[in-house]
Amino acid sequence: MKPSKKILKIAGITLGTLIVLLTAANFIAESYISKKLPEIIKNKKDFPYNLSYTSLDVNLLGGSFTMHNAALAPKDSMQAAVKNGVFGKIKTVKVRGLSLWQLYKHKRIKVNRVAIDSPEIILYQSKKKYDTKDDVEKPFKTIIETGSISISNGSFKLLDDKMNPKLRAANISLDISNIKADSTTIKKNIPVRYRDYNFACDSLFYNAGQFYNIALNKIAATDASVNISNFRLIPKHTRKQFVGLIDKELDQFNLQADSIAVPKADWGFTNDTLYVHAPEVILGKVFANIYRSKEPTDDPSRKKLYSELLRNLKFDLKVDKLLLKNSVVEYEEQLTFAKPAAKVSFSKFYATIAHVYSPVNKTKLPPTTIDVQCLFMKSAPLKVKWTFNTPDVSDAFTITGHLQNIRSEEVNPVSKPLMNVETTGNIKDVKFVFNGNRERATGTFAIEYDDLKVDIYKKDGKKKNKFMSAVGNLLVKNDSNERPKKADVAVERSKDKSVFNFLWKFVMQGLKQTVLPKAVGENV
Numbered sequence: 270m271k272p273s274k275k276i277l278k279i280a281g282i283t284l285g286t287l288i289v290l291l292t293a294a295n296f297i298a299e300s301y302i303s304k305k306l307p308e309i310i311k312n313k314k315d316f317p318y319n320l321s322y323t324s325l326d327v328n329l330l331g332g333s334f335t336m337h338n339a340a341l342a343p344k345d346s347m348q349a350a351v352k353n354g355v356f357g358k359i360k361t362v363k364v365r366g367l368s369l370w371q372l373y374k375h376k377r378i379k380v381n382r383v384a385i386d387s388p389e390i391i392l393y394q395s396k397k398k399y400d401t402k403d404d405v406e407k408p409f410k411t412i413i414e415t416g417s418i419s420i421s422n423g424s425f426k427l428l429d430d431k432m433n434p435k436l437r438a439a440n441i442s443l444d445i446s447n448i449k450a451d452s453t454t455i456k457k458n459i460p461v462r463y464r465d466y467n468f469a470c471d472s473l474f475y476n477a478g479q480f481y482n483i484a485l486n487k488i489a490a491t492d493a494s495v496n497i498s499n500f501r502l503i504p505k506h507t508r509k510q511f512v513g514l515i516d517k518e519l520d521q522f523n524l525q526a527d528s529i530a531v532p533k534a535d536w537g538f539t540n541d542t543l544y545v546h547a548p549e550v551i552l553g554k555v556f557a558n559i560y561r562s563k564e565p566t567d568d569p570s571r572k573k574l575y576s577e578l579l580r581n582l583k584f585d586l587k588v589d590k591l592l593l594k595n596s597v598v599e600y601e602e603q604l605t606f607a608k609p610a611a612k613v614s615f616s617k618f619y620a621t622i623a624h625v626y627s628p629v630n631k632t633k634l635p636p637t638t639i640d641v642q643c644l645f646m647k648s649a650p651l652k653v654k655w656t657f658n659t660p661d662v663s664d665a666f667t668i669t670g671h672l673q674n675i676r677s678e679e680v681n682p683v684s685k686p687l688m689n690v691e692t693t694g695n696i697k698d699v700k701f702v703f704n705g706n707r708e709r710a711t712g713t714f715a716i717e718y719d720d721l722k723v724d725i726y727k728k729d730g731k732k733k734n735k736f737m738s739a740v741g742n743l744l745v746k747n748d749s750n751e752r753p754k755k756a757d758v759a760v761e762r763s764k765d766k767s768v769f770n771f772l773w774k775f776v777m778q779g780l781k782q783t784v785l786p787k788a789v790g791e792n793v
Contacts, residue, residue, distance in 0.1 A: 318355065319344055322362075336362040360387035366416075379414045388423045394435055417446040423470075433476070440471040467491050479514070480505055480521070497529040508560060509606065517568040520561050527554035542629060544585035555596035555618075563604045571764045574664040574707060576657045579637070582627035593620040598643075600769070615651070618643040626659060634659050645672055646679040664707040668772060672699040677721065694721035698753060703775050709761050710771065714779025715753035721784065756782035 323338040341357035366381025423441035426434055444467045468490045475483040486499035502524035504511065511521050530551045537544060579586070596618040603610035620641045626634050639655040650673045657666035677692035698717040703710055758779045762771050 318342065332367045333363070333365045334367060335364070355390065355392050357388055357390040359385055359389075361385075381415065382417045382419070383415050384419045384421075385423070386421050388420060388441075390423070390425045392425070392427045394427055394429050417444070419444045429476075434474065435476045436474065438470040438473045440469075442469045443467070465492055477502075480511065493533055493535070495529070495531040495534055498527065500524075500526040500529055508562065508603075512562045512564055515565050518561065518563070518565050519568070520559050523556075523558040523560075525556045526552050528552070539585070539630065542585055544587070544630065546585075546587040548589045549592065550588055550590070551592045551594065552596070553594045555593060555598075557597070558599045558601065560601045560610070561603070562606075563602065564606070567765060569765050572767050574657075574666070574768050576637070576659050576661060576664045576666065577707075579625070579627055579659045580662075582629065584627065585629040585631075586625065586627040587631075588625040589623065591620075591622040591625055593618060593622075595619065614646055615643040616647050628660060645675065648679060649673060649675040666705055666768075668701075668703040668705075670699070670701050670703070673697070675699070677718075691724040692721060695719045696721070700753070701758075701776065701779060703772060705762065705768075705771060705775075707762065707764070709759070710775055711757070711759045712775065713755060714758050714776070714783060715755040716780070716783050717753045718784070723784075754783040758782060 318341050321340045322336045325337070326335045328334065337360075339357075339359040339362055341355060341359070343355065361384075363384040363386070364380045364382070365384075367379075420441060420443040423443075425436070425438045425441060427436035429435045444465075446465045469488065471487050473483075473485050473488060477483050482503045482505060484499075484501045484503060485497055487497070489496045502522055504521055504523055506514065508521065528551070530553070531547050531549070532551070533548050535544075535546045573581075598615045598618050599612060601610040601612045618641070620639060622640075623638045624635045625637060628634060636656050636658050639653070641651070641653040641655075643651050645651040651670065653668065653670045655666065655668045657664070675696040677694045677696055680696075681691045696716060696718045699715070701712060701714045703712045705712075756779055758775055760771075760774050760778050763774070
């Protein structure tokens with residue numbers, strides 16, 4: 270039985286009426302939302318920004334709207350805003366799951382998801398101290414509530430008071446889901462709670478102060494991992510310029526890392542205490558050059574050993590294992606620019622550092638151990654093991670080392686500038702045990718060598734001290750008769766120097782006691 274023409278006509282009229290009503294409702298909703306959104310944002314005294322846009326597309330059935338070509342600027346005068354404010358341009362803002370009831374009844378934007386495409390944000394560095402309540406709670410809580418946010422193809426610049434970049438990043442993407450901000454979370458250290466996030470950006474640059482810039486090619490982070498590629502800590506000045514800017518001894522660092530990976534990361538707050546936990550941190554192909562000039566006056570302040578530095582941390586740090594892979598570490602020390610710098614290099618550097626912990630929120634700490642394998646001066650195999658206990662207030666530690674097959678000519682770039690001594694011959698084996706604390710160290714030093722000869726230079730390092738060289742070579746046996754020459758070594762720590770200076774002082778004393786006769790050793 271076919272429907273009658275009358276029924277079809279009624280159905281058609283009904284359908285048409287529904288379409289017209291829906292179209293009208295959508296038009297009314299679009300007009301209402303287009304009018305209401307600016308009013309809500311403008312009238313919220315706690316929201317410090319004006320928001321404008323060129324067009325707004327509203328879909329009543331889908332409960333969504335899309336804002337095109339949005340612009341964000343402070344409500345302050347332009348002069349005040351430039352000193353302290355945020356400016357932004359956004360290609361599109363897509364909002365899904367809009368609650369019309371919340372918009373109508375409570376004058377609040379409540380949605381399921383916000384997607385922001387191509388935001389360009391410029392932030393002028395604030396001179397006032399950042400305040401969580403004023404800068405996060407009020408703007409966020411009173412204007413919009415959403416379950417998730419996504420940002421794609423964003424860019425960000427932080428400018429200082431001279432309009433120079435302090436921080437910039439490109440191609441920013443961010444996804445945050447299961448967001449919660451209420452009267453409970455808002456009082457916490459992190460006022461917005463979330464379950465999952467994904468963040469990535471390219472070409473990050475940070476002006477890290479007077480002496481350094483930080484740059485990296487890419488960073489990708491989730492709630493459980495961090496990956497960084499091509500990290501660089503870049504000096505702003507040449508060595509001469511750097512030395513001219515400091516009034517006390519200070520190291521200049523040049524650092525690079527092809528990759529930094531934290532496969533599993535957990536961080537947050539327990540009550541008011543920050544915790545950072547990671548089972549493993551991996552640094553790949555690090556290049557580290559540390560340079561020190563001896564021309565500036567000494568810094569007399571006491572240098573803390575690593576155990577004390579960890580002990581004094583005010584947050585809960587727990588890194589079970591830190592791995593350094595296929596790296597290069599260089600240390601250069603220069604007495605004066607008239608002489609070349611003494612340079613020590615460690616290549617093919619592999620290190621495993623276990624139990625990098627602070628004592629916060631822990632009842633017992635295992636010893637921190639550092640195991641290193643590398644090539645000393647690009648050719649001699651070196652193994653070092655270093656252990657210490659962070660809770661030990663005496664800062665006791667033990668360093669054992671084993672160095673093999675050194676051509677003595679390779680040590681001359683170190684011994685000539687610092688000790689005024691050059692050698693020829695072969696050093697077969699060096700072993701040492703260095704037991705120290707914050708005051709002093711004792712231990713053993715053993716060396717085995719063949720065909721060793723010494724040339725001792727005068728204080729200026731230019732002219733050879735022929736007499737002392739002759740005496741040295743007369744008294745020094747050319748070899749150790751196929752067995753190590755051993756010495757018990759004791760040295761006092763210079764508390765204004767680092768632990769590496771302490772170790773170097775121990776090694777030099779061991780060399781003097783085993784290789785050089787007493788009469789010669791006292792003059793170098």
